[in-house]
Amino acid sequence: MAAMAPSPGRGAHKHGVIALILCLLVLQREAWGLLCYCEGLCPDHNNFNGTCEAKPNSFCFSAVETVYDVETDQWKEERTYGCLGPDELGLMQCRAYLTKHQRPKNISCCNESDRCNEHLLPQIIHHKPSVAPQGNFLESLLLVTLPLGFVALLAVIMTVWFRYRQRESSMLEYNKPLGLVIGPNDTLSDLIEQSSGSGSGLPLLVQRTIAKQIQLVQSVGKGRYGEVWLGRWRGEKVAVKIFFTTDEASWVRETEIYQTVLLRHENILGFIAADIKGTGSLTQMLLITDYHQLGSLYDYLQNTTLNYFSMIRLSLSTSCGISHLHTEIFGTKGKPAIAHRDIKSKNILVKRNGECCIADFGLAVKYVSENNELDFGNNRKVGTRRYMAPEVLNETINMSCFESLKMADMYSFGLVLWEIVRRCASESGDRYLLADEYQLPYFDCVPPDPSFEDMHEVVCVRGVRPDIPLRWHYNEVLKTMSKVIQECWHANPAARLTALRVKKTLYKFHVSDGTKIV
Incomplete structure (x- = not known):
């Protein structure tokens, strides 16, 4: 009898029942x-x-x-x-x-x-x-400090952005009303005449444009703040003072002074432009001014013998420049009074017409009488030791009094006048007396590079002043100059002449250019 095979219908029915039960269980769950x-x-x-x-x-x-x-x-x-x-x-x-x-x-x-x-x-x-507890403290600290730090960072970013936009908008406003554009045939004189007439220099954007177009020709001198080059702009000669990176404060201060309203004057060095140029790893701070081929008064006196006319011209023009600096001009756009604080023959330039102009304002101080505030800037350097007034050397000067700073300038100016008058030949009766050779003040009392202590000993302790040559007493012009000089370097600041007083005194001289003394 053959074996019976399982019925496929029954197996399928059995598996279907199991699947149904599982589905019901899943649905139940x-x-x-x-x-x-x-x-x-x-x-x-x-x-x-x-x-x-x-x-x-x-x-x-x-x-x-x-x-x-x-x-x-x-x-x-x-x-x-x-x-x-x-x-x-x-x-x-x-x-x-x-x-x-x-x-x-x-x-x-x-x-x-x-x-x-x-x-x-x-x-x-x-x-x-x-x-x-430490974890909870740190978590709480982070929860407090992180939002505060984010808010502070956001505030700093917004402040920087706001100041940048404010600076840019003020610069645009400064240039907008002028409508000054550099034409293809414009000269520096044309641009200055087209400017606002406030005596504060060219607009800032024009200054930057000119600075980028300057071609440096050759170096003409070096100082403690930088190097001076002869440059050319559209064929015109200009002086380019390149400051050392360590003397940025001097560049900033001098630029501020030159851009002071109503500063422009025939006996103040003509300012053209200021700019900062970056060339990769090198940053140059430029100050562009008029170029004067005769150089500084210090250089000029070493090679030039003066007559009465040229001596008075140099002295009078210098006093006019200092007087303009010291004078405050009142008005809607007035000029503050300015003390130079580094008057010396190396900081005075000689123009082709025989007059002088004052330069180098890195240490200058502004003063406005309305609010009685002195603006020293950020440059804390002092002037040249050889030309320092006694009150500066013995540290008794009242730095909060602008009159004291002006009188310190006048002491230095007295030494500059002494340098000028020494180089003037004179006449006594029918004799011509040769000029003395050029020397710096106190050349016979202190070393070539005197220290602060050297100058204090000579000027304050011993009360020495540069020697007055005997020949000055036999000539009325030189005798008058001698008196002016000694009143300028008086030990008592209150007894010194003002720049305006010197200016009026020198105006009284009527010396003809025809007086030739060699």
Whole structure:
């Protein structure tokens, strides 16, 4: 008898019944939720049977906490079991709050089967009480400082941006009403005449344009602040003073002084432009002025013998320049009074017409009587020791009094007049007396580069002044100049002549250019 094969219909029916039962179980779980083991954090403490029902799509959890026991002053681990809320894996629905002595450490979840969390053991993380307070303090500190730091950084950025925009807009406003454009055939004289007429120089944008077009020809001198070059702009000669990077304060100050309203004067060095040029690793601070081929008064006197006319012309023009500096001009756009603070023959230039002009304003001080304020700028350097007044050398000068600064200028100017008059030949009766050779003040009393102590000893302690040659007493012109000089370098600042007084005195001389003395 042949063996009977199993009926395929019956097997398929059996598998279908099993699949139906599984589907019903899944649907039941989705509809009724998950049954979880509960201990410690159960929803209903009055009806506790060791289980809780998680809502559909939720999980069972097992947690480990460290709890601080106040009575024993110790930390201990405590396990809890229960149900999580629907779609919330990080918060426990049955938990109302945590006390300040509790620190949750770790939570593990599952939903594979009913009571799946009963044997779920998350990793125990041991608690160190000394670390927790510090961590909380650092967290609180970061929560406070980070927002404040961000706000402060934002404030700094906004301030810088605002000042930049304010500077740019003020620059545009400064140039806008002038409508000054450099034409192809314009000369420097044309541009200056077209400017505002306030005597404060060309507009800033025009200055930058000119500075970029300057061609340096050759070096013509060096000083403690930088190097002076002969330059050309459209064929015109200009002087270009290139400051050392360590003397940026001098460049800033001199630029400010030259751009002072109503400063332009025939006996003040003509200012053209100022700019900063960067060439990769090199930064150049440029100051562009009129070029005077005869150079400084110091250079000019060494090679030139003067007659009465040229001596008076040099002296009078210098006094006019200093007088213009010292004078305050009142008005809507007035000029402040300015003290030079470094008057010497090297800072005075000789023009082709035989007059002088004052230069080098890196140490200058502004004064406005209306608010009684002195503006020293950011440059704290002092003047040239050889030309310092006694009150500067013995440090008794009142730096808050502008009159004291003016009188210190007049002492230095007295020494410059002495240098000029020495180079003037004279006549006595029918005899011509040759001029003395050029020398610096106190050449016979101090070394070539005197120290502060050297000058203090000679000027203040011993009360020495440069020698007055005997021949000056036999000539009325030189005798009058001698008197002016001695009143300028008087030990008492209040007894010194003002620049205006010297100017009026020298105006009284009526000396013809036809007087030739060789």
